[in-house]
Amino acid sequence: MDTKEKLRNILTEWHEFELPKIHERDFNDSLLSGQDILSIIGARRTGKTYLCYQLIQKLRQSVPPDNILYINFEDERLYPLKGDELTLLWEVYLELFAVDPRKKIYLFIDEIQNVQNWSKWARRITEQNKNLKLIITGSSSRLLSKEIATELRGRTLEFTVYPFSFIEYLKAKNIFVAAKDGEKLLYGKKRIILKKQFNAYLKHGGFPAILESANPEELLKGYFKVMFYRDLIERYKIKNIKLFEDYLTLLVDQTGAHFSISSTAKKLEEFGHSFSKNTLSNFSRYAQEIFLIFEVKRHSYKTKEQLRFPKKIYAIDHGLVQAVRFCFSEDYGRMLENIAFLSLRRLGDEIYYHQENKECDFLVSDNKGVVRAIQVARTLSSAKTKQREVAGLLEAMVKYRLKEGLILTEDEHDSFKIEGKTIRVLPIWYWLIREGKSRSLLAMNRIVPG
Numbered sequence: 001m002d003t004k005e006k007l008r009n010i011l012t013e014w015h016e017f018e019l020p021k022i023h024e025r026d027f028n029d030s031l032l033s034g035q036d037i038l039s040i041i042g043a044r045r046t047g048k049t050y051l052c053y054q055l056i057q058k059l060r061q062s063v064p065p066d067n068i069l070y071i072n073f074e075d076e077r078l079y080p081l082k083g084d085e086l087t088l089l090w091e092v093y094l095e096l097f098a099v100d101p102r103k104k105i106y107l108f109i110d111e112i113q114n115v116q117n118w119s120k121w122a123r124r125i126t127e128q129n130k131n132l133k134l135i136i137t138g139s140s141s142r143l144l145s146k147e148i149a150t151e152l153r154g155r156t157l158e159f160t161v162y163p164f165s166f167i168e169y170l171k172a173k174n175i176f177v178a179a180k181d182g183e184k185l186l187y188g189k190k191r192i193i194l195k196k197q198f199n200a201y202l203k204h205g206g207f208p209a210i211l212e213s214a215n216p217e218e219l220l221k222g223y224f225k226v227m228f229y230r231d232l233i234e235r236y237k238i239k240n241i242k243l244f245e246d247y248l249t250l251l252v253d254q255t256g257a258h259f260s261i262s263s264t265a266k267k268l269e270e271f272g273h274s275f276s277k278n279t280l281s282n283f284s285r286y287a288q289e290i291f292l293i294f295e296v297k298r299h300s301y302k303t304k305e306q307l308r309f310p311k312k313i314y315a316i317d318h319g320l321v322q323a324v325r326f327c328f329s330e331d332y333g334r335m336l337e338n339i340a341f342l343s344l345r346r347l348g349d350e351i352y353y354h355q356e357n358k359e360c361d362f363l364v365s366d367n368k369g370v371v372r373a374i375q376v377a378r379t380l381s382s383a384k385t386k387q388r389e390v391a392g393l394l395e396a397m398v399k400y401r402l403k404e405g406l407i408l409t410e411d412e413h414d415s416f417k418i419e420g421k422t423i424r425v426l427p428i429w430y431w432l433i434r435e436g437k438s439r440s441l442l443a444m445n446r447i448v449p450g
Contacts (some may be wrong), residue, residue, distance in 0.1 A: 008093040025173040038135045039148045042161035043291035043316045047208045048137045054107045066097040072110035086121040105132045113138040119151035163206030165318045167436025198429035205319015220323035221314040231290040243273045255321050256334030299352035314341040332377040360396035370400035375407045
């Protein structure tokens with residue numbers, strides 16, 4: 001069967017395809033306007049394909065069905081790929097469907113990296129068809145965010161898909177929180193339901209398939225194994241697998257804590273490994289490139305100081321960390337911190353930590369400078385803990401001239417003033433809902449084609 005015939009069969013099937021059940025994700029719908037190619041990126045199994053389905057479902061409300069096309073180049077019926085699939089795709093599409101050229105055309109291509117010269121085709125097809133919006137995804141084992149930007153030469157916008165936020169998790173469980181509920185959630189009957197759901201979210205994390213899994217821990221271990229072997233070992237052609245495995249174990253073990261290559265190198269030398277520090281630096285970069293871990297730098301206006309101090313490490317999913325490490329209780333506070341980090345990360349602002357005489361977990365910075373200071377602790381019930389958390393937060397607030405600071409805890413809420421500054425204490429589950437609702441209101445606008 002030639003390429004055209006394969007494409008005709010698959011595109012005809014798409015025309016009759018019934019979209020599966022979709023758990024709605026937060027998305028900035030303005031990214032579908034304009035002509036820039038939209039790249040949907042993120043870690044393995046976070047739901048990139050299902051986000052495409054979600055966007056298609058919304059678009060169908062206002063766009064002619066024939067002006068929307070989806071194709072997945074992981075489809076085995078296209079194999080062996082000859083290299084002409086993308087060139088012929090547009091031709092076959094226009095032949096088969098009654099495309100309205102007066103309206104915008106939305107072309108979704110999943111796993112585009114499987115086709116040779118995909119970037120040259122993408123640049124050409126969008127230049128030649130001004131009414132085309134191209135949306136692409138790629139596997140983290142084959143196509144990285146930096147490679148997309150390089151290949152498309154600045155003609156792309158990116159949207160990163162993370163595991164479920166807590167508000168997305170609640171929606172997927174058919175639990176909805178109205179904006180009018182506000183602080184009543186801290187006292188009302190719904191509080192018990194929300195806390196129960198948060199405990200489950202805290203234990204198993206936010207990968208979408210967790211909701212349907214009878215054995216979440218084994219599923220997450222499987223995810224980690226595939227990330228390790230396919231996204232890391234195979235992609236980067238790592239030969240010293242044992243060294244990399246031990247390094248990655250130590251790296252993930254530091255989720256929510258300070259991490260330096262120098263101190264880790266000493267531990268690895270004790271294990272009998274021989275290596276260069278440049279090798280370890282590359283290992284960290286690889287883990288970041290596939291979205292397995294993230295590094296947060298100490299805040300400084302001097303780049304050299306940022307590079308000199310240890311980083312803080314956070315993971316793509318707290319459930320994944322716990323499934324791999326088997327130690328939940330002693331790291332409860334660090335898992336809360338990881339959840340808070342991911343919530344801030346979704347907003348797209350710069351995140352740092354503060355450390356001088358005291359430490360503050362998060363500083364959030366925009367183009368105007370530091371705008372938020374946040375501490376995370378399991379509880380403030382101990383006078384010593386409260387003193388430490390408040391002192392670190394206050395030091396950051398004074399330095400960056402912030403009037404208000406925030407401490408997130410497992411289940412405490414309070415508000416008090418110290419040295420003329422206001423410190424709020426909120427349960428992290430409530431803060432996540434409040435942040436999520438604000439983000440949803442910004443992101444979930446009606447799609448306006450064009």
